[in-house]
Amino acid sequence: MKYHAAWIVALFLCAGPASAGGNKGEPAKVSFHIETEGTDNPKMIFPHGVMGKQRFFRRIPEITSKDFAAFSPFPAEDQASYGAMFQLKGNAAKRFAAVTNANQGKWLVCLAFGKIIDGVVIDAPVDDGIIVVWRNFSIKEIEQLDETLPRIAARKD
Template sequence: MTLPRLFAIAILSLTPGLTAHAGGKKGENSGISFHLQGDPSDNPKMIFEQNTAGKQVVYRRNPDFMTKDVAAFNSFPSQDGQGFGVVLQLKPSAKNRLAALTSANIDRWMLAMVNGRKVDAVIIDKQVEDGYLVIWKGIGQAEIDAFDTQVPRIGEKKPRR
C-alpha cells in the first residue's frame, strides 16, 4: 500500500463521523420519516421535544421508518381540507419491524414528518401487522408529486415520473 493511501485510511479511521456525514446524510430533511415517542431520561442528543395534542412530547431523533422503507403509496384528500394524507405500504422487512415496534409501544405516540416538518402524530393503540402506515393530513401537492418520482403507487410497478 502506498503512503498516501495509508494516510487516508488512518485519517478516516480516526474520524468515524466524517464518513457518516458523507453524501449529505447527516441532518438531511428530505422524504418521510416516523419517530417513536422517547423518554425524557434518554440521552438529550438522541431526542427532541414536539408539541403534540397540546403537550410537549419527547421523540427519538433517529427515525424508525423512512422513505427507503416504503414499497408503494396512495394519497387522499385530508379530512380537514388542508392538503393530503397518504397510505404507505411498507417493504417486507419494515412490515416486520412495524409489527414488533407497535406491539412493544402500545399507548405511545408516533410522529410523522415530511421533509423535516411535523405533519401528523398518532397514538399506537394496537399492534399493526398489515404493513401499512397512514399520515392523515399535512402533505402538500408538491410533496405528493415529488414522492411520485421515488415510489410507485399501490398496485403499480414503477414510480409515475
C-alpha cells in the same frame, strides 16, 4: 501554523460543495419517530408539542422512506391538504409490527420534508404493513413522493 491555516481553508472549500447539493434528485424524506422519555440522551431525542403537552421523540427513525414499497395519496378531511398510505417492504413491515406491539400507548409522529406533519397514538399492533398519515401533505410533496415511489396498485374485487 501556515500548514494548519491551509488545512482549515481546504476543509471549508470541500464542505461548501458537499452541502450545496440541495434536494434535487434525492429521494423524498419521510420518517416515523416513536415517543420516548425526556430523560433519554438529549442528543438522541427531540421535543415536540402534542395536544398542548411537550413530548419527546427518538431522533433515529423507526421507519424511513427507504422502507416504503409504494404509496397512495388521498384528500384529507380538512379539504386543504392530503394524506397518504404507505405500504412497507417485507422486513420493514415485520419490524414495524414489532415496534407497534412494544410501544402501545405511545405517540408515533411523521416527519416529512423537514417538518412534523402528523402523529397518532399507537393503540394496537400494526401487522398489515401499512402506515397512514391522515393529513398535512401538500400537493407539491405528493408530487415529490410520486417521483420516487410507485403508487399502490388498485385492488380488483
